[in-house]
């Protein structure tokens with residue numbers, strides 16, 4: 001009886017969370033006029049909304065830009081983040097605690113506060129209106145450093161020492177010993193950086209003017225609000241769905257690691 | 270192969286704690302030296318300084334003819350076996366053993382040969398494709414040793430390599446490491462808190478306590494001529510018995526226990542050394558195997574008798590441990606198998622007078638100690 005109640009609650013919860021998404025996904029295949037109606041299922045399946053999206057905006061180009069940016073940002077956040085995390089977790093040096101506190105502190109500063117100074121810097125470096133302007137400021141990520149450091153701390157000192165005696169440099173220890181033992185943390189940090197960066201709208205809106213360098217969220221936002229969609233709901237939803245798709249794919253792909261890492265970090269740390 | 274030499278080596282950790290004070294000793298080429306002492310006495314710190322995993326606060330460390338204070342671990346030509354094996358969990362046994370060779374640029378052919386030769390010596394040829402988590406504790410230990418020997422280093426360092434094994438396996442691996450030492454003839458430094466390992470494996474033993482070296486000598490010398498009370502107590506199981514008392518003179522010299530529960534007439538050889546102690550407090554030490562049940566088997570000629578009450582009898586099969594008390598003093602005797610005395614029974618113990626040790630109650634130094642080796 002108790003179990004049944006629990007299941008009912010879970011199913012209800014799932015429906016509540018999933019419903020808007022399912023509704024949206026199905027709505028993109030409905031004829032425009034039908035979208036306002038309550039029915040979930042399209043009476044007639046159509047790709048009209050998608051056709052309009054691809055006709056109006058260069059979505060392929062934006063997708064490519066987004067992929068380049070997010071891959072570069074995630075990759076470097078993991079590589080450089082690991083280096084910082086390794087130094088914080090495994091090396092002894094003067095000022096280590098202070099640097100760690102500083103990194104924690106940067107997490108508490110709202111991005112909005114940094115917006116103007118960061119923009120000024122990017123302009124000075126000549127990176128405005130280029131993909132570099134979207135990549136360089138985010139190559140380091142405090143959250144990633146934190147997650148990785150926590151994971152690196154759990155690796156036994158003896159293994160690191162054994163590698164040192166075997167002839168590894170510190171960099172090699174990081175990438176050939178520590179990395180393979182930290183896959184869940186790398187995946188978690190990677191997903192967090194990936195999602196955060198993929199969804200970023202504000203920063204591209206400020207830095208990028210030329211359509212050829214726009215990322216997908218920026219493009220979709222401009223399309224939805226900026227009149228490209230001609231105030232039609234279908235194409236707006238279709239664009240949003242396309243925007244969310246890579247995240248869903250990435251999540252499904254990595255979810256095993258992601259969940260196991262979230263479940264174990266508490267135990268090990 | 271090489272000697273290892275420590276010259277006034279000291280280690281102070283970042284938090285100010287001094288883990289090793291002024292350690293000086295030399296490990297000869299090809300020698301098997303055991304560092305032994307209770308947990309926290311600085312054994313691992315000493316070993317890790319030799320390995321280059323900890324910096325040396327002051328003093329010099331030499332491996333071969335080279336001062337290596339500032340040489341990185343990988344350039345010291347040493348290999349180390351850790352207590353928790355420290356195998357790389359994501360690599361196969363083969364790769365664990367080959368890793369150090371690959372980094373040093375050995376050819377594939379040479380690597381394969383060396384790994385297989387080591388695997389043969391250690392009898393792990395059948396598990397080269399497995400990952401560490403698929404191995405038993407004993408197998409992991411062998412792989413850890415294998416990883417050390419493929420490199421053919423000048424010096425092997427072991428940090429309590431057998432502590433995580435069950436008793437039976439420990440005895441077996443002990444013999445195997447000794448055999449390995451004979452076979453390879455390489456200098457070995459072996460850290461343990463287990464005095465049995467120290468006694469059975471070491472060419473020489475370095476006894477440490479509280480960051481200080483207590484005594485350095487061959488096992489039998491350490492056992493029979495301990496430099497101080499700490500060494501006497503730490504080496505040997507059950508531990509040496511200690512009785513506080515006084516040296517008094519009436520018709521010859523005697524030792525009288527502090528509560529006058531018993532006294533022992535002392536023989537000529539010792540009286541010479543105890544002359545300065547007449548009328549003073551002193552600590553008598555005697556090993557359990559030097560105490561007999563009077564009238565029993567193999568009692569030596571010159572003994573002193575002590576009347577005691579049996580507390581506990583522990584028959585071990587080939588021998589019996591008798592835990593007895595004489596006045597306020599507790600004595601453990603290790604005697605040959607015989608009809609078991611009952612607890613609370615009175616028993617006359619015969620103490621071998623030629624096997625008495627005497628310690629200064631203040632400094633705890635062995636009064637009769639004549640230094641054959643080096644002292645801290």
Ligand SMILES: Nc1ncnc2c1ncn2[C@@H]1O[C@H](COP(=O)(O)OP(=O)(O)O)[C@@H](O)[C@H]1O
Nearest residue numbers: 282284286288307308309310311312313314315
């Ligand atoms: N990194 C460190 N910082 C401060 N103190 C340490 C550190 N490592 C070990 N110690 C202390 O140094 C002493 C000796 O440690 P260790 O050499 O590991 O002892 P052993 O191996 O003989 O058990 C211990 O009291 C230990 O707490």
Ligand SMILES: [Mg+2]
Nearest residue numbers: 312313314429
């Ligand atoms: Mg230790």
